[in-house]
Amino acid sequence: MTAAVAEALPAYFDFVRRLVAERAAIVLDATKLYLVDARVMPVAARHGFDSIAAMVSAIRSRPFGLIHEEIIEALTTNETSFFRDVTPFEALKKTILPELIQKRGAQRELSIWSAACSSGQELYSIALMLRESFPTLGSWKVNLLGTDYSTQMIERAASAVYNQSEVNRGLPASYLVKYFQRQGLQWRLSDSIRTMTTWRRLNLIEPWSSVVAPMDVVFLRNVLIYFSPDDKKKVLAQVRKVLRPDGCMFLGGAETTMKLDDSFERFPCDGAVCYRLKGGCT
Template identity: 50%
Template sequence: MSIETATTPSFDYISQLIVRKSAIVIDPGKNYLVESRLLPVARAHGMASLDELVQALQKPGAVALVDEVVDAMTTNESSFFRDLHPFNALREEVIPSLISRRSKERVLNVWSNACSSGQEVYSIAMLIREHFPELAGWRVRLTATDLSKQILQKAQSGIYTQTEINRGLPMPMLLKYFQRDGMHWRISDEIRRMVEFKALNLIEPWPSMLPKMDIVFLRNVLIYFSVDTKKQILDKVHRVMQSDGALFLGGAESTMNLNVKFDRKIIGKATTYLPI
């Protein structure tokens, strides 16, 4: 079967759908991106063109197909200890300071937003196990959320390919916290049990039961949103953070000109944002 590319009206419809459902902005001229992500979806449903896929999306009862399209258009890029510097900042200053300030409560809440396939939050979990044995008696809650239910299933499985393992995971941690599983590697139950995965759309109302967060990772997420959406999300992040917590953004992201409720602080080669 020959697969045809999308016409301009179909591209516009898909772009508007993605913005409406996820606030992710697909810039004009990114037809190739839509085609590369959605042609496999069309093919899997026996459709001969993206125009036909759009027709199916407009039919009543297409909720599952809409979710599949949004999942396909979500960028799921992650690696263990990505960029390294934020994790060094956690180990050297952020977590030690929080341990000192939370000595009475003995509670630590960490949130990994847009967690993708889980490497970021598992990196934090391994760092805590490796460097902070004193937290063994604490209530440490690691929450990891993502828009894509499909990618959350992969994250919850804790199973990674050799290529994924090679991207940033130190050999000692591989040997200590992973086991061979056929051609893949499976993270230990000890680490997996530390993390609670949940589906969450950043532009929709957030669960009221979210605890006040001590550490928030919102890295390489804001770059996909419009300025107004960035402002809204940062304002919501501020409301769920402890007053002495720490926010980490991606290297190309900042709160500058978006939110005045955070102070920028440099820790080593990492940048953190502290609520004010």
Template identity: 45%
Template structure:
């Protein structure tokens, strides 16, 4: 293993929780090549030395962002979103009927398809949610991805990956070769940069936290730390939604599966809303 790769590997783990094995070396070099050109850094060795010396610099941030995976799509994992619309949301509406407030957080939102998918489902319930305060927070490590998400402009290929035609016509407008999220829907989502590895105690408590297909890129120690922090961000009866290939088994004593719900986890010992989800 070259010294440059070893330094970059350590930087990626400490900064973004990314696990980069030796077989990812060529992928790392490929992803960092544009950074070298854009920032006018001569070699990978020079880059590794610079980000090690100044891990909070703009160059270090650009390096971390280049190494992250930004795979996403609208309504990814159809079964999950069907469950959200048919079980999770009705249970939340019943549990929050007096307070009439809902808070959702999409952690690791990439270019915005997941939070906009959630916003569409919530907008479909506009009559039931009349008079409610609904907040959707979406965060990502990458400032570039956050900027893309805020714009809400997607290619034909991107909208074809998951958006039903009825929702496409209702919530997007076409301009040339691109589709723009409707302004009223875009206004429902608040985007901000956030590093899951460094903690997030200032965000408050959420009814549902979506951290789907994010943990798969972390090493075990980082998964444990992030799950502990995510559990701390849940309301007492709130739920954490993970991806189809993710679980809390062996990683968290604070979270437990919601019975009958494949993708959902709750605080161990929680009841109320979390229990209702198992029977709806």
């Protein structure tokens, strides 16, 4: 950001920008002033301030607390849908899972992680696919973990309740009929699928590689896009430590490991782009 642009911005913007960058790695440039205004004003109003400027001057010198956390939560972008982008799920179903099932036949255990899971549709899409297409896994230990920075999102994901427009986005009608029950204006996913999953709050830029178990598949989609190159590198370095040598990672369509971490190699798979560790067995 040039000095002239920074000077033209309201002082509260710099405070908010630094707060989300330091705590959650989310980068907000000057073009995101409108986003800060739209999303942070409700936080200010909730806490009795008549402007963001008034709230920021009150909390500027306070230790990190509830309001700071609410500001960060408000600035996470939680866009997601069932079977988003389709091809990663196709690759998982047609190639990645059949191969992993063969290799893990002795241990009968599989671990899949949706890192930055938002309201949970990504991990539930995987759970639904496993139940529909891989009945043999019924007798395996299958660990499906969803994590996100946002406590609100983790609570939503764990509740497994979605509104009409959410179930209209990407979810096959046959799955809606078979696995969801209507609850007023909402739809509740059946316990038989919900209980396949575990949900935890996790900040990707804090150290976590010692607390996340080794993973066979990592979905790290549409989150690195918000981070600086340095923070992307830090996250990928941690993924490297938890991804099994023959495991695979999916990124979002606008994301890559190129120029960030050359220990990963990309390979095309059923129309999707997957990443694996170089030198890992395939």
